[in-house]
Amino acid sequence: MEEKVFVLTHKALFEEGLALESGRFIQPLEIAYETYGELNPDKTNAILICHALSGSANAAFWHRDARKPGWWDVYIGPGKAIDTDKFFVVCSNVIGGCYGSSGPTTINPATGKPYGLEFPVVTINDMVNAQVKLMDYLGIDKWLCVVGGSMGGMQVLSWAFHHPDRVRAAIPIATTMQHTAQQIAFNAVGRQAIMRDPNWNQGNYYGSTPPYQGLAVARMIGHITYLSDEAMNIKFARRLREKEKYGYDFSIDFEIESYLDYQGDSFVRRFDANSYLYLTKAIDYFDLSSEIGPEQMEKVEAEFLLISFSSDWLYPPSQVEEIAKLLESYNKDVSYCCVKSDYGHDSFLIYNKQQERLIKGFLEHLMSEVEK
């Protein structure tokens, strides 16, 4: 049995703030982050982990009193795919989030109250620009690699395309360059579920009852897209919960209903409804293909390892392949792999040997190149 290693989230404060793509500012800017492992004297072994919608800076190891380790603990740690005996690993909470970085729950210095919707809308590129500040603060000149899945993968792409001189390699996983109409639709309905909850109150619910019901429904919709039809049939099929027959009422009949209910209700205890609006909006706005022209493509330097999952229908393999093809058309250094898995979009969060081997091998190769 692995011994529990405890870690803390640090905070970096940037009084000068951050200018956003919208033309607005976050001032001051706070970034919550964690680091694992040691930065080497040449500062060439730093890896940035970018989290997905519901993630936090706690990517690995344990917080005291937590019931679970960090969200990617299966891949980050001594001897693991991202080996903390070799690499200096950094993970920060995105801006707009609710786990310590500046976001709608942050106290607005102008009013002394949480920002709520006064917090400016942020983009994926803004999230990355905030991470650039953290990088400078930590004295890192170039990431050996930037890694992340889903919304984290979008940040990885933003790093590689918009900050080519600061990224040696990139691992975007289960992600896309831009949302299609259907992908926007799922997020939009989640936002509507929150904003149509009377407790949302235009985002001013801090100090009163938050829009728990709306956020729970939004999370349930999300969960349908995270699991594949196959995964749901393996896990739940049409099994009834604690019953042998239909109840012929509107209480829970099926195990899948019970699962979604649980996911919805437990999410509201750990996530902020306004943050859900901000992060899904950032995802919907992300549109790398419209931002990047041939000139910018030429400047991209990173080596890429792109990973998709066979049963992911939120960001299907075809969308990851599209990124690979674009990069290949500019003769970039690209490996693309579609990992066979039944677990849908969630596959990237779950331990699997193929993803471990791909990431581990890629990082070892990078480190050997650097050490040459």
Next chain:
Amino acid sequence: MEEKVFVLTHKALFEEGLALESGRFIQPLEIAYETYGELNPDKTNAILICHALSGSANAAFWHRDARKPGWWDVYIGPGKAIDTDKFFVVCSNVIGGCYGSSGPTTINPATGKPYGLEFPVVTINDMVNAQVKLMDYLGIDKWLCVVGGSMGGMQVLSWAFHHPDRVRAAIPIATTMQHTAQQIAFNAVGRQAIMRDPNWNQGNYYGSTPPYQGLAVARMIGHITYLSDEAMNIKFARRLREKEKYGYDFSIDFEIESYLDYQGDSFVRRFDANSYLYLTKAIDYFDLSSEIGPEQMEKVEAEFLLISFSSDWLYPPSQVEEIAKLLESYNKDVSYCCVKSDYGHDSFLIYNKQQERLIKGFLEHLMSEVEK
């Protein structure tokens, strides 16, 4: 330009009521129905149309003051696929619905108030058993054909398998023998959106504000599943509504958001939230494959025309094909056709030449067999 032909919905009252699969009763039973065309002296030209979740008895022609003709007017009428010059066409509102047949909005004779959740939970087989009563009332011994898509297709299957002696032919369209976990999940989240709206009030909202917000969200979720990713990209892509740039706020940016919002908000003006619960529950409960053994399969007499649509991801072609394969394994008379269409599940409601030709040809062949 076609001349508007006006029709009325009739009501049939069955004082003796209806016994349900749950063991409960609806008493009295009311059925709202429409008929088009004339029943021939031999009573061999009667076709039953079964409607989907949001449909009504008004399948074709016009109601006075309506903004649109009946929901399947493109396929039903003089000279159309279901030719009202040749056939006697019947369509009734399902029980549990909100368009005139017994349902949660009906006045409970015991209390003088709408049933609300006191109305018993009904199944697809119950809906069909109510239609059997209507059939007897109309003096029809055997339907020439029973036709319907989606939830309507489930009723068609229930007719063909549970009432084999009363159905000469069946056309189940874009449907399934049973919901998978994912299909249950979409319905379950819709129900949660309604039941978590404080205005739902355990179904007792008649006379006060109904749970409009929850029902609108449920309908939006539904609409994502009715349209394919392709259809959404053709119709909306990432186009912005009345803007050239992102708004950087939480109002509507994308056309797809505006479409969903409109669909949600217009639905609540014409549909009852409790009915939404009853009908989605009936759909989730439907599980023909677990009900039907080899003995019952042997008794199935109907000729089948099964239709699916290439881009339907709610009831994908594979689920319709599964029905065809089951029937073929018992040497039944089955034609199965997957129609190419970009419009997703909604394809069955939209005019398309292939579906028209398939239905028209099948019905003409049936009639010529009967007339032999």
